[in-house]
Amino acid sequence: MTTAEVTSKITTVTVAKHFAAGASEGLAKSGKELGKAALRAMDPGIELVYEGSSLIRRQTAKMASNISSTIVKSADALEDFGKWKKFPSSVPVLDTISILQDDFHKIKVTTQLSEQFLLDFDRATYKVDGKVIPRGDYIQFEKAIPDIKKRQLISSYANQMSLADPSIGAMSFFPDSFAKHGAHNSNVSYEIWNIPDSKIKLIAKVESKLTPVDLADGEKIYSSYGLKAEMTLSENTPPKYNYSYYLF
Numbered sequence: 001m002t003t004a005e006v007t008s009k010i011t012t013v014t015v016a017k018h019f020a021a022g023a024s025e026g027l028a029k030s031g032k033e034l035g036k037a038a039l040r041a042m043d044p045g046i047e048l049v050y051e052g053s054s055l056i057r058r059q060t061a062k063m064a065s066n067i068s069s070t071i072v073k074s075a076d077a078l079e080d081f082g083k084w085k086k087f088p089s090s091v092p093v094l095d096t097i098s099i100l101q102d103d104f105h106k107i108k109v110t111t112q113l114s115e116q117f118l119l120d121f122d123r124a125t126y127k128v129d130g131k132v133i134p135r136g137d138y139i140q141f142e143k144a145i146p147d148i149k150k151r152q153l154i155s156s157y158a159n160q161m162s163l164a165d166p167s168i169g170a171m172s173f174f175p176d177s178f179a180k181h182g183a184h185n186s187n188v189s190y191e192i193w194n195i196p197d198s199k200i201k202l203i204a205k206v207e208s209k210l211t212p213v214d215l216a217d218g219e220k221i222y223s224s225y226g227l228k229a230e231m232t233l234s235e236n237t238p239p240k241y242n243y244s245y246y247l248f
Contacts, residue, residue: 084228084244091169091243096161097231101238104156108149108235117155125189126158145192153233154200158190162204166227166243174247180215181222183208200233224248 103114122136128144145151171178186208193201207226215221225248231241 083246083248084226085246087166087169087243087245091165092172093165093168096164097239097241100157100161104153104235107152107156111148113152113155114159116159116161120159120188120190123188124160125187126192127189128192129194149235150198150200153235154192154202157202157231157233157239158192158204160188160206162202162229162231163188163206163227166229166245169243170225170227170245170247177220177222177247178225180213180219181210182213183210183225185209195232198235202229202231202233204229204231222247 107114121138121141125135126133126141128141131144133140133144142151145154186206188206189204191201191203191205193203195201205226205228207224209224210222212221224246226246228244229241230244231239233239
């Protein structure tokens with residue numbers, strides 16, 4: 001990374017930290033501002049796609065006023081599932097699930113798919129029931145998911161907006177770690193599984209390599225990170241979800 005890129009990255013992390021602190025003082029911030037700051041700080045490549053989203057133009061609700069005092073910062077408090085660690089319930093979020101749910105309700109009365117999904121479909125890896133769908137090959141996606149309502153449901157959630165909340169969470173736990181590392185070789189993927197009762201299991205992930213850019217002597221070097229959002233989707237009920245991460 002160049003000096004300018006490092007400076008920009010560290011500045012953006014500072015902005016994200018200030019936004020999180022502002023939430024604890026009851027300051028209203030838009031989902032677009034906070035989400036973009038966190039995604040840009042963690043991985044500029046992700047934010048380029050995020051920039052194109054029509055969903056992030058909408059305002060989200062204020063974050064809870066006591067976020068700063070309730071976040072459990074110790075990694076010992078996080079539930080460990082192999083290399084993935086689960087975020088605790090106190091993690092700050094933008095409630096993007098509600099935004100994505102609203103998007104589905106709007107498009108389900110049409111024949112359209114989510115605009116953000118259409119952007120991401122050309123640049124991310126999608127799998128349906130274990131089979132990779134070639135990038136941009138909508139015909140194969142339609143064959144894999146013949147029902148239009150299911151395709152609309154999937155499109156509303158299987159896009160990078162689903163990773164905004166875990167990005168905010170990771171920035172809250174490890175702001176300095178991400179400020180002093182640059183992300184590269186990012187891979188964004190969405191695993192889609194048909195499960196009983198006409199429901200969909202969705203696993204959205206981003207995994208990146210990390211390179212230290214501004215470490216002092218003795219500071220820990222990290223080589224990779226990942227964020228994961230797992231959801232159970234249904235046309236008639238709000239999704240059940242959980243977020244997790246790793247940082248090595």
